Amino acid sequence: MKQIICIGCPKGCHVQIDETTYECVGNACPRGAEYAKNELTDPRRTLTSTVVIEGAAIRRCPVKSDRPLPKAMVQDAAKALDEVRIEAPVNVGDVIVENILGTGCNIICARNIAKA
Amino acid sequence: MKNCYDLIVIGGGPAGLAAALSAYENGLTDILILERDQVPGGILNQCIHNGFGLHHFKEELTGPEYAGRFIDQLEGTSIELLCDCMVLEITDEKVIHAVSPKTGYLALEAKSIVLAMGCRERTRGAISIPGTRPAGVLTAGAAQRYVNIEGYMVGKKVVILGSGDIGLIMARRMTLEGAKVLACVEVMPYSGGLTRNIVQCLNDFDIPLYLSHTITEIRGKNRVEGVTVSQVDANRQPIPGTEIEFDCDTVLLSVGLIPENELSRQAGVPLDFRTNGPKVDENLQTEIEGIFACGNVLHVHDLVDYVSDESARAGKAAAAYVKGETAVGDYWNITAGDNLGYTVPQRVHRAADGVQIFFRVRRIFANSVIEVTCGDQLLAKFRREHMAPGEMERINIPKALLAKADGDITVTAKEA
Numbered sequence A: 001m002k003q004i005i006c007i008g009c010p011k012g013c014h015v016q017i018d019e020t021t022y023e024c025v026g027n028a029c030p031r032g033a034e035y036a037k038n039e040l041t042d043p044r045r046t047l048t049s050t051v052v053i054e055g056a057a058i059r060r061c062p063v064k065s066d067r068p069l070p071k072a073m074v075q076d077a078a079k080a081l082d083e084v085r086i087e088a089p090v091n092v093g094d095v096i097v098e099n100i101l102g103t104g105c106n107i108i109c110a111r112n113i114a115k116a
Numbered sequence B: 001m002k003n004c005y006d007l008i009v010i011g012g013g014p015a016g017l018a019a020a021l022s023a024y025e026n027g028l029t030d031i032l033i034l035e036r037d038q039v040p041g042g043i044l045n046q047c048i049h050n051g052f053g054l055h056h057f058k059e060e061l062t063g064p065e066y067a068g069r070f071i072d073q074l075e076g077t078s079i080e081l082l083c084d085c086m087v088l089e090i091t092d093e094k095v096i097h098a099v100s101p102k103t104g105y106l107a108l109e110a111k112s113i114v115l116a117m118g119c120r121e122r123t124r125g126a127i128s129i130p131g132t133r134p135a136g137v138l139t140a141g142a143a144q145r146y147v148n149i150e151g152y153m154v155g156k157k158v159v160i161l162g163s164g165d166i167g168l169i170m171a172r173r174m175t176l177e178g179a180k181v182l183a184c185v186e187v188m189p190y191s192g193g194l195t196r197n198i199v200q201c202l203n204d205f206d207i208p209l210y211l212s213h214t215i216t217e218i219r220g221k222n223r224v225e226g227v228t229v230s231q232v233d234a235n236r237q238p239i240p241g242t243e244i245e246f247d248c249d250t251v252l253l254s255v256g257l258i259p260e261n262e263l264s265r266q267a268g269v270p271l272d273f274r275t276n277g278p279k280v281d282e283n284l285q286t287e288i289e290g291i292f293a294c295g296n297v298l299h300v301h302d303l304v305d306y307v308s309d310e311s312a313r314a315g316k317a318a319a320a321y322v323k324g325e326t327a328v329g330d331y332w333n334i335t336a337g338d339n340l341g342y343t344v345p346q347r348v349h350r351a352a353d354g355v356q357i358f359f360r361v362r363r364i365f366a367n368s369v370i371e372v373t374c375g376d377q378l379l380a381k382f383r384r385e386h387m388a389p390g391e392m393e394r395i396n397i398p399k400a401l402l403a404k405a406d407g408d409i410t411v412t413a414k415e416a
């Protein structure tokens, strides 16, 4: 048995998972079991960060991965975003970086920013 | 610009936006929001991490996305929004004095007011850390604004004091931007932040959390050069001999939030010393008729989703007030009994259609019960598997149970 704290929602259930059968106890909803299994097999995290934006009233545009990235690649992906420069206007959902580091995940815009 | 409105909302953050939209949906059309920043959205604009909206929108959004959903809803309504506008004073006659570069000085009359000014962070001065006064000591929220909006990195080697959510979120954020976060130091024996944030912001990046520890000295002449961290005893006094030295150039403080009530105080709105926010009834009306309060100016919330819900109720109540439909009659007081830090609301109309009570417990509870009593009479009982001071609780007392009260109401928590 391994204990994994689910980060699916603010409740933060302490899930006990069997490492071979992936049977779970302690999760208040099914997402906890799925999360715990993924933590053992393929841990992933959503990345949120910023990129440089030009031509806007603010200097940084918030972005996020459109789906969770492999946990081990989160820091590299954040670093890769250091080089990205975008131009206003942008809208929520615009793809900023396609298939970042070959993960199959896109980095998308998370704020509507008008041209200044 | 007109100088008289049915409703003026002070603050265009999540609370103000939700209150204005709800007042509009409930029949008011003559609404003005005053916001001091250049854009609406408040603190959410700098909270670029995700985790917002799970209750309200049933999906996980970042702060700017969450704010954007509300800002988009303003479109097509008659709600006016004036940004870059600083409110200087509110009088008990509901006259609002404000200035903005666009309009100059304004004196606006309001039939009703919603206070939605939010909160601000406690600073180094508020917690008196000994040591020198070098650059590099910031509140976590200030650092968040520098990094996420202005695009300035605030340090390379960081120690975070306080394990509130903003501190935890900034531990991850600074790490992703290339800084080394050496430690997160918490004076209490438990974290003040959500468990999920301990996991995904500290554990994921192997950042150690020192519980029952505090910073006992900050060193450095021009810039922070290091801090001393000591363990504390049960009375939060440093224990000699437990000192750990950290070489760092930055200290971020995440040591609590204070509702920003200077305007409320000036207007003569009575405040509750436990919440530092206005005293309100079940409709979120303060003790001045027609002035309502919601969001972090009322009491500090953990989740913006709850701010939106609460603020929608305040907006609806303001609309009812303008239409002359507000509840009248006598009140029962609601008191925070054993193990509760506070309750919101602090009083309820005797004939109210039930009441939703928010509170925080003073310590961590495993299996426990919340009891709502009136004298010797038990009105309602709620079970909880887990309660912590870092997590706001809420209970609903339906009309039928409230009607049984024949005096003031007390809420207590105890082990089951």
Ligand code: SF4
Pocket (backbone or CB within 6 Å): A006, A007, A008, A009, A010, A011, A012, A013, A027, A028, A029, A030, A031, A032, A033, A035
């Ligand atoms: S198991 Fe469900 S309820 Fe528990 S933390 Fe995960 S998502 Fe939330």
